[in-house]
Amino acid sequence: MSVMVLLIAAGGTVASAFLVAFIWAVRSGQFDDTGTPPVRILVDERDTQRPASRGSNRVHEQSRS
Amino acid sequence: MSRATLAAELRQALSPHRFLSAAVWIPVPVVAPRSELLQTSWHAVAERHGCAHCGEPCQGDAEFCCDGCASVYGLLQASGLSAFYLCDLPAGVSQRNADAAAWRYRVLDDDPVRSRFVLDDDGRQGRARFGVPGLHCASCVWLLERLGRVDDRLGHTEVDLLRRTVTVTFDSSRIALSEVAGALAAIGYAPLLAGETPALASAGRRRLLMRIGVAGFAFGNIMLFSIPRYANGAPLEDGFQRLFDMLNVALAMPVLFYSASDFFAGAWQAVRRRTVSLDVPIVIGLAALVTRSLVDITTGHGEGYLDSFAGLVFFLLIGRLFQQQAFDWIGFDRTFRSFFPLSVLVQGSDGEETPTPIDRLKPGARIVLRPGEVVPVDARVIDAEARIDYAFLTGEREAAIVLAGNVVRAGGRLLESRCRLQVLREVSQSDLAELWTRRPVAVGRSHWLTGISTAFGGWFVIVSLVLAAVGAMAWWPDTTRSLEVATAVLIIACPCALTLAAPITLGTAMTMLGRRGWYLKDPAVLLDLSRINSVVFDKTGTLTAGGEATVDLPGLRPDEIGRVRALASQSVHPISRALAHSGTTTGTATNVCESAGRGIRGQVDGQTVALGSSAFVNEDCGTPGEGVDVPGTWVAINGVVRGQVIVSAPVRPGIEAAVSMLARTRSVSLLSGDRDASDPRWLRLFGPQTKFRQTPDQKQTLVGALRAQGTRVLMVGDGLNDAGALEAADVGIAVSDETACLVPACDAVVTGARLFALPAVLTYARRARHVVIICFAISVLYNAVGLSLALAGLLSPLVAAVLMPVSSLTVVGTSVGLTRWWARGVPSA
Numbered sequence: 001m002s003v004m005v006l007l008i009a010a011g012g013t014v015a016s017a018f019l020v021a022f023i024w025a026v027r028s029g030q031f032d033d034t035g036t037p038p039v040r041i042l043v044d045e046r047d048t049q050r051p052a053s054r055g056s057n058r059v060h061e062q063s064r065s
Numbered sequence: 066m067s068r069a070t071l072a073a074e075l076r077q078a079l080s081p082h083r084f085l086s087a088a089v090w091i092p093v094p095v096v097a098p099r100s101e102l103l104q105t106s107w108h109a110v111a112e113r114h115g116c117a118h119c120g121e122p123c124q125g126d127a128e129f130c131c132d133g134c135a136s137v138y139g140l141l142q143a144s145g146l147s148a149f150y151l152c153d154l155p156a157g158v159s160q161r162n163a164d165a166a167a168w169r170y171r172v173l174d175d176d177p178v179r180s181r182f183v184l185d186d187d188g189r190q191g192r193a194r195f196g197v198p199g200l201h202c203a204s205c206v207w208l209l210e211r212l213g214r215v216d217d218r219l220g221h222t223e224v225d226l227l228r229r230t231v232t233v234t235f236d237s238s239r240i241a242l243s244e245v246a247g248a249l250a251a252i253g254y255a256p257l258l259a260g261e262t263p264a265l266a267s268a269g270r271r272r273l274l275m276r277i278g279v280a281g282f283a284f285g286n287i288m289l290f291s292i293p294r295y296a297n298g299a300p301l302e303d304g305f306q307r308l309f310d311m312l313n314v315a316l317a318m319p320v321l322f323y324s325a326s327d328f329f330a331g332a333w334q335a336v337r338r339r340t341v342s343l344d345v346p347i348v349i350g351l352a353a354l355v356t357r358s359l360v361d362i363t364t365g366h367g368e369g370y371l372d373s374f375a376g377l378v379f380f381l382l383i384g385r386l387f388q389q390q391a392f393d394w395i396g397f398d399r400t401f402r403s404f405f406p407l408s409v410l411v412q413g414s415d416g417e418e419t420p421t422p423i424d425r426l427k428p429g430a431r432i433v434l435r436p437g438e439v440v441p442v443d444a445r446v447i448d449a450e451a452r453i454d455y456a457f458l459t460g461e462r463e464a465a466i467v468l469a470g471n472v473v474r475a476g477g478r479l480l481e482s483r484c485r486l487q488v489l490r491e492v493s494q495s496d497l498a499e500l501w502t503r504r505p506v507a508v509g510r511s512h513w514l515t516g517i518s519t520a521f522g523g524w525f526v527i528v529s530l531v532l533a534a535v536g537a538m539a540w541w542p543d544t545t546r547s548l549e550v551a552t553a554v555l556i557i558a559c560p561c562a563l564t565l566a567a568p569i570t571l572g573t574a575m576t577m578l579g580r581r582g583w584y585l586k587d588p589a590v591l592l593d594l595s596r597i598n599s600v601v602f603d604k605t606g607t608l609t610a611g612g613e614a615t616v617d618l619p620g621l622r623p624d625e626i627g628r629v630r631a632l633a634s635q636s637v638h639p640i641s642r643a644l645a646h647s648g649t650t651t652g653t654a655t656n657v658c659e660s661a662g663r664g665i666r667g668q669v670d671g672q673t674v675a676l677g678s679s680a681f682v683n684e685d686c687g688t689p690g691e692g693v694d695v696p697g698t699w700v701a702i703n704g705v706v707r708g709q710v711i712v713s714a715p716v717r718p719g720i721e722a723a724v725s726m727l728a729r730t731r732s733v734s735l736l737s738g739d740r741d742a743s744d745p746r747w748l749r750l751f752g753p754q755t756k757f758r759q760t761p762d763q764k765q766t767l768v769g770a771l772r773a774q775g776t777r778v779l780m781v782g783d784g785l786n787d788a789g790a791l792e793a794a795d796v797g798i799a800v801s802d803e804t805a806c807l808v809p810a811c812d813a814v815v816t817g818a819r820l821f822a823l824p825a826v827l828t829y830a831r832r833a834r835h836v837v838i839i840c841f842a843i844s845v846l847y848n849a850v851g852l853s854l855a856l857a858g859l860l861s862p863l864v865a866a867v868l869m870p871v872s873s874l875t876v877v878g879t880s881v882g883l884t885r886w887w888a889r890g891v892p893s894a
Contacts, residue, residue, distance in 0.1 A: 004305070008312075012286070019282045026274045035227030040210070042203040 118253070137253040140215065141208070170243040170250070175419075179242050184232070190220070191237035193245060195256035200229045209254060216240070216248045231256070273389065277382045280324035283316040284375035290316075291372045300368075310362045310369075317371045321355055325378045327385075346529050347381065350555035354862065357548055370548075373863045377556065384873050410434075412485060430488045434479045442475050444486035451484040453477035466663065466678070525848075529558030536856045550858050556865040557851035566840035570880040574833040577888035582819035583826055590812045593796045594830035596777050600727050600823075601768060601790070603782035604737035604747070607800045607820070608720050609713075616643045618700060620708040627651025628669040629700055632676055641665065641676070644710065675701040682706060716746065719821030724750050726824045732776070736764045736790070765789035781823070798823075825891045832887045840880045847872040 025031065118134035129135040172178050184192040199205070205224070209231055212222045220234035231254070235245050246256050290309040293301055300306045328351065331344035351374065358369025410418040410433040411426070418433055426432070426442060434440065440453065452464045453473050464480050467473050473486060537551035571588030578585060585591065602608055618626050632654045634645035654674075657667035664677015675682050682699040683706075698710040727733050734754035735747055747755050756767070764782075768790045771778045780787070780794035791797025791812075798813045800820055851868055854860045860868075 008308075011289070015282060015286055019278060022278045022282075023275055026271050026278065029271075031274050032270065033225045033227060036206060036225055039203045039206050039226055040224075042207075 134253075137251070140252060170246040170256075173243040173246055174241050182242060186237050189236065189238055190234060191242075192232060192234050193242055194230050194232045195246065195249065197229055197231050197249065197254045197256050199254045200224065200226055200231070205254070208252065209249075212248065212252070215252060219245065219248060270386075270389065273382065273386050276324040276327070277379065277386060280320050280375060280379040280382055283320045283324075284372070284379045287313050287316050287372045287375050291368060294368050306368075313368070313371045314359070314362060317355070317358075317375060320375045320378050321351075324382060325351060328378075328381070343526060346526055346533070346555040346558060349530070349533075350552040350862065351377065353548060353552055370862070373552075373861065376863045376867075380867055380869060381556075384869050387873060387877070426488050428488055428490055432486050432488055434484050434486060440473050440475050440477045440479065440486070443489045444473050444475075445489060446471055446473060447485040447487055451486070452480040454480050525558060529555060529852075532558065532852060532856065539856070540858060546858055549861060550855060552862040553855035553860045553865040554852060556862055557855050557860065557868060558848060566844060566876055566880060567837050569877050570833060570836045570840060570884055573881050573884040574829065574836075574888070577885060578826065578829070578891065581822065581888070581891050581893045582816050583822070583891075584814045585812065590796060591830045591833050593777070593812070594779070594827060595834040597731065597779040597796060597827060597830075599732045599734070599771055599776040600779045600781065601734050601736055601771070601794065602724070602751075603764070603780075603787045603790075603800075604735060607781055607783050607817075608724075608735075609716055616647050617711040617713065618644075618708055619711060621700070624651050625702060625707065628672060628674055628702070629676060631669050632657065632665060632667050632674045644676075672703050673701075676710075717817055717820055721746075721750060723821045723823050727827075731827075736767060736787070761787055761789050765793045768793040779827075781820070819892075822892045829887060829891050832890075833884060836880055836883045836887075839883070840876045843879060844872060844876050847875070 116134050117128045118138045129138065173182065182193045182195060184194055186192070197209075200209070206226055209224045210222050212219050212233065218236045218240040220236065222234065223232045224230075225232075231249065233245055233249075235242075249256050290312050293309065294306065301309070328344045328347050331342055332348035335342035335345055354370045354374040354377070358371045358374065361367040361369040412418050412431040412433050431447065432441075432444065434451075446467050446469050449469055451467045451473060453467055454464050454477060465477075472489065533551040533554040536554050537547045540547040540550050568588065571591050574591050575585045575588050618629060621629070627649060628651050630645050630648060631650040631652050633641040634650060634654070652670035654667040654669045657665065664675060664681035666673070666675045666677075666681075668674075675684075677698065679699050682701040700707050700710065724733055728750075732754070733751060735751040735756065736759045737747075737755075737757050759767070764787050768778055768780055772793070772795065778794040779796045779798065780790050781798045781800060782791050783800050791799060796812045798815060800815055800817050847868070851860065851865065851872075855865060
């Protein structure tokens, strides 16, 4: 039955690790704002700063394709 | 590519269920002429024509509703950020009321003010947090987090959409805080200056989350160590049972001393104040469970109820998190204040001008006002003359000329040129403040529904304590059962859902109205609104739009009017501009000479035309004409006074329909400060209930008289000249066109363009009250059923603990769902 003791120790360690991870996550502010991140991903990051004149051409290219 | 194809593609990309394609499509910077792109696409879908930036209605074929929107649009195009307009149309915040003038933010460079906004600053890089009420959608987040492209002195920006805050990193060696605020304002997100610093609710939230984490951890592990015994049906082999029990006790301790500490603190406070709070029965239940478990374990009697205890705390805390979240959601939207300019420029003895908070103004100080600013306090004019628009105070839309040495009353707005004034009194002593503070004593504004939560909650606690005792007695010989029943009763009886119903419903309704341009002072206003049966309107600035006056010149021939217009087009005065835009001009004006603030004179087609105040026009005539020495704008041609410019403001769109709709179920009346009683429009709409030439005091008295008759009165006014009446009514709604104007202690503020929705808002308020009652019913049902089950011994404490958040969830869900659903009846922007 000493395997039980081992298992309890192992399980406790893993669980404690998760608890510590959770506390760290809370402390580092990851739960402070749960409203903005889901909104933030809605707009794609691909856009870059482009000269204005080329922008309009690209629209037309894209819509043709 | 044809317009139609582009339109179809846009429509497809923007439709909600095609979101993925939209996300791929959006980032392409589109700089096609807006008129071609947007009008044929989105605006065709929406079947209306709105401002390219904010979507508000525009005048005529204009692309933008105001210059502010146009400049924001231009700035974004130039910075390669035009994708903003494609993600969530119409995304912009209307700039019509924005006072983007950077000087307003100069007060931010004062150290005491600065420290309220700056989080940290090492001299090279600083971080500041602003409250930005205009934040509302994904596009806003996207745009604001790319602020660095607009100005390279700004770095990383982080938006909190829920709390409406923006945290900006800036190069503090190169940019002042006022410029940071100015940059936000320039792209249409004017930060909030007045009021408290944007709160960071996260400290309390983090604490609660940690407590939940610890309780959840303990709950799960205690369950693991308890299951073997449950499965076995009897204590395990000696050594293991002992080990498991010890582990359980060890795990339960942090729950007791850390996770549950808020409950104990709350109960202790209540006991010290000799009141009963919701924490008291919870603490009694928890204490009973823990004591019993420890006794059982130490005596080797059994394994106790530590699993129930930890689970109970875990679920109770989740319920609390939920509650806090719900309150947060409604709390962050209440940011509609700071109408008054926060600070004024004070000129020191060395001539230097420094922005100073208004409440620090001392009598005798020299202030410098710029055109458009509201005079914050009674003051004496130092410069030659000042043109002041007293429209807010008198309801008359014309500028008064105040010569040097004379007094300008607070509440007037400076027109045209800047002016120096000497402060006469402390701000609180000004005429306006006196008008506001003259409130009728004890206007009953409370309502049984708002008080019920606390009152009912208190009673509920006492009843549940008694019931728990009764339950425990009834099962007495069976101590296990007895303890379970008592604990379950104590937990289930907690009227959390009950206390949530009113604040959440009303708060949500308030938020929904806020999104539709109706800003309430507090949620209880809704309950008052729901019972209104008489509506009183003010006229100028309320039913009519103050800023869009039309002018008329009765008695003049068309060619004469054309000449007057030609002259007027040379001036920037509001009446001149309205005149010039009223039709075609005849001829060109030469030898034009404008006497600032008095009038304009010139030659048009060989005739001398004069336009201005009566005194100014009379100089042309030599002899003062009969009836010309009254206020107003007059016209003289070749030395003969020909008539007066009639300035009439148009009725706001949709108002007539709204008034007649209100008149069906409620009594409506009109109180106007204007002299002009001739307009048949008003008589037709309001019938005999129309009163002209009302002074502010008379309005207040009349409203008071209506209330004395037992009617519940809603007063709708522009907020300044009828401040007393707004205050005297059951509910006062101030209609505002400009953020620079000062709105006194009213119960709600609405922008003039949205006033037409008033009937829908009143209906909505009534529905919100129904929602509160429905939610009360649901939570009472929960408690009644739960209590009977608990007393019958059918409910374990753990199930009771799970039911608690579930009942809160049902109530909040019903409340928010219904409130939001019905909000669709209120026209949005």
